[in-house]
Amino acid sequence: MTGSFAVSKHDDGAGVIRLAVRGEIDDEVSDALAEIVANAAAQPGVTMLVIDLEKVRFLAAAGIRALLEGRAAALQHGRAYQVVNPRGVVHGVLATTGLLSLFQTTVRRAPASRARLGS
Template sequence: MSSCSGGSGVLAVAGEIDLTSSEQLAVAVRDVVTRGDIDRITLDLDQLTFLDSMGIHALMDVKSWASEHGVVLRVSNPHNMVHRVLAITGVLTELMDEPQRSSVQQADF
């Protein structure tokens, strides 16, 4: 856990979330939630560099699991490819309070 205050916690996620690492995310979120004393957890994706379909599935699974345990799970700071993958798959708005636009502008041709 990067930080915890007032019933909220922030968990920094770095590297990749894919088939080989999705269980690590689930374990980390479950550990934080089962410690108690929080009603909200934010996954800070600022250092996340890769997210595939298994990663998206893992994010949605931990969101659902947290909700079943009375904890709201949201993500923050997705950027570049991670932001684009979340937006294209339609889960960005479900995972964020207020969807942020990527700082990278793209031109349509």
């Protein structure tokens, strides 16, 4: 693994937990990611898990497996599951494998450019 891997947990309110993932999801970290998602899914009061991949630069086959295992854990606990903000190669991998729709994947749009003052 060449990139640092980290996951930060955010309470977005109303039972929504967002797990912001950073780095590369490969063989070395995929089991850890699957476990983190499963643990979040098991917490009381959680209604939805959102896996934010905005800062993920690489997604290996093992990473796809981790995301699928996370989805299974969420569904087992009756939680909604969504993957958001895949970029570049990660978006391409999810699109090629047909997982964008399975994960109800959304991509946050870049903010519109601001109008010039005085225009």
